[in-house]
Amino acid sequence: MSFQCPRCNSKEIAFLRTAMTIGASVGAVGGAARGASTVLTGSQIGATVGALAGPLGITIGTVSGALLGGLGGGVGGCAIGAQLGEKLDRHVLANNHCLVCGHRFNLPT
Template identity: 50%
Template sequence: MAGAKSGALIGAFAGPVGITLGSLAGAILGGLAGGTAGGLAGAKMGEEFDSHVLDNYECHHCGTAFTQNER
């Protein structure tokens, strides 16, 4: 929403059409930036979750938990 407001403010110098196009462009660019940031954060969080939670093994005989290191 902040991107749309910024675009409308900048587009206001070109009149009513500028406000409309500026709002649309600001909303699109704001959505792209937010989606990119969220995607990167989610990928990093998923990687950490995979390596610390899902990559654990447990011995059925003694119950010891361990991780297997990559070589």
């Protein structure tokens, strides 16, 4: 995709990522928080499965179940937050910046 400045038709466009960066951070935190509830479920499932392998299995199952739950939540949230932020930058916050005339504009949706 190539974009042009709507004012001077230059193709020297810089794309700022303010909302995308914030969105990714907020999404990661929110996702991790949501993942925390999955952690409990994950550790319970892990402990149940691990119980088949004895006491050591319970510990390993609990820890790995908790890790997977928290990790999955954080990564998923980060990706969704970044996507939302990207849309905000491009279409709402006018974070597309012409390097020739300095014009800031939204991309057409």
